Amino acid sequence: MREPSRPESEALAPWIDVMLAVDRAEADGDADEALRLMQAHAVDQAGRQFWRPCRFERLAQVLLLGSDLPGWAVSRWLVAQAHNALYRPRDRWRTRAEQLSLDVVGGLERVSRRGDTEARCQLIDRNWVYRQVFTYDLGGLARFVRSNAGPKLVARADRIHDWARAPISGLRLVSLSASSVTWARLDTGELLEHANIGSAIFVEVGESVLGRVVPILGGTMLEGAPLVVPEEVAAKVAADPSSWLTAIRESRAEIETLGFEPAVLHDVPTPVWEAMLSRSPSAAALSECSASLARRALETARECLDGAVSAGPASVDRWSCVRAALSSRSVVARVPEIATAEDVEVVRRLSEIVAPPTDIVGRRLVELLKDG
Structure with a gap:
């Protein structure tokens, strides 16, 4: 999160304690508490959503797998936290990362035409160059693991100290x-x-x-x-x-350096997999409810397994979109409601070939659907 201006700081003052509490819960590996706090303080004084959707999604992914969350996903969770940690006033590392990144991309005007504030938000939150500079080259990940992350979460991670030097x-x-x-x-x-x-x-x-x-x-x-x-x-x-x-x-x-968001279980942006699974390629995917997306995920999985071709961009990896859908807690929760008897076999076949840890989700669903 970027450093706010003085007027913004005054507006954010009531939220600082909440933001710090959410950061602390995440750093301790308590995704449930972090999500609870975010949901309890979901909108600001103007009624606007306060938290980035991608943060809700990554916490939901962590909770979906629970104790089955692989070590590499824990490492990615730590990377996301290091990248998004709340700014400290006059943070020289953030300032340097912004300077280096803007030099590479060509200035704030090349990031956004909606003003400097919006451009800085986009740079810090979603720019690939900034993320790499701050998190890795300037030691953001190493500092976070050393000084902020809870020891239990670090212990669950997969070679995170080596990641910081890659x-x-x-x-x-x-x-x-x-x-x-x-x-x-x-x-x-x-x-x-x-x-x-x-x-x-x-x-x-x-x-x-x-x-x-x-x-x-x-x-x-x-x-x-x-x-x-x-x-x-x-x-x-x-x-x-x-x-x-x-x-x-x-x-x-x-080179397009914008549009990147921290991820845990997969690297497919939510709008991309939702659009791919929409009934109409031109439809606004966000208008579809989780049940519709669950239905389309199973239908697309069947098409992929059978080698069929459905509507949608030919260059988009549909396997990745199906996998991303089955990494969504809200979509997975609706599968038992909309699945047919034939879908049990689809999920079973899918769980045998899809990349981990979605195979775990698939096997859970098979057992749940059989019991149902």
């Missing part, structure tokens, strides 16, 4: 399937097979990206959604990871 790599997308995504490192040619959690949702096979490859139990993964870049940019960064800011700045007209 460099940016240049990669090329080789292939993707229901369960996996294969990347090629541009520096060594090594093939990296990762679970398909939607990291390639905006990437075409053969395209190049920048991303941080981090260690996890049994292999590696990307710490978050990668950035699609021209091949020459990725090759330059592969040869010299420290050059990544310069490489992006020199090609910024060809």
Whole structure:
């Protein structure tokens, strides 16, 4: 969260204690308490939603898996917290991150035309460059883990201290399937097979990206959604990871750095998977209720399993969208209400091939549907 101006600080004063309490609950690994506090203080004095929807969603994802939440997802939860932690006055690290990021993207006017305040919000909350600079290059994650995160949450994480030191790599997308995504490192040619959690949702096979490859139990993964870049940019960064800011700045007209949000279980933005599952590709997905999205998730899963083609952008990875839907607590809660006898077999087949930990959700649903 960005540092508020003086008028904004006065308006936020009654909320500071709540914000700090929510941050503390998250840092201690108490997603239930954090969500309870946010729901109890959902709107501001003007009746506007106070919290970012993506924060509600990540807490709901944590609660959906509960004790089955994998260590890598706990690490991603810590990364999101480090990135979004409440500003401290005159935070030199945030100030430096903003300076470096604006130099790369070309100034606030290239971030938003709705004024400097809105531009700074977009930069800090949703810009890929800012997130990487503050969280990793300037040590935001390392400081958060060392000074803010509760020891029990850190103990559940998967090699989080190594994540904090991971460099940016240049990669090329080789292939993707229901369960996996294969990347090629541009520096060594090594093939990296990762679970398909939607990291390639905006990437075409053969395209190049920048991303941080981090260690996890049994292999590696990307710490978050990668950035699609021209091949020459990725090759330059592969040869010299420290050059990544310069490489992006020199090609910024060809690179979209906005639109990124912290994620836990997957890297598919909510509007994307909702739009993909909408009955009409042109419909406003947010108008569809969770029950409708649950129905469409099961129908799309059946189509994917049977190799059928449905309406929607051909380049969108539908497997990732189905997986994202089954990572949504509100959608999963409606499946038992709308599922038919035939859907039990669909969910069973899906749980056998989809990337973890959605397979756990699938097996839970199968047992629930059978009991019902």
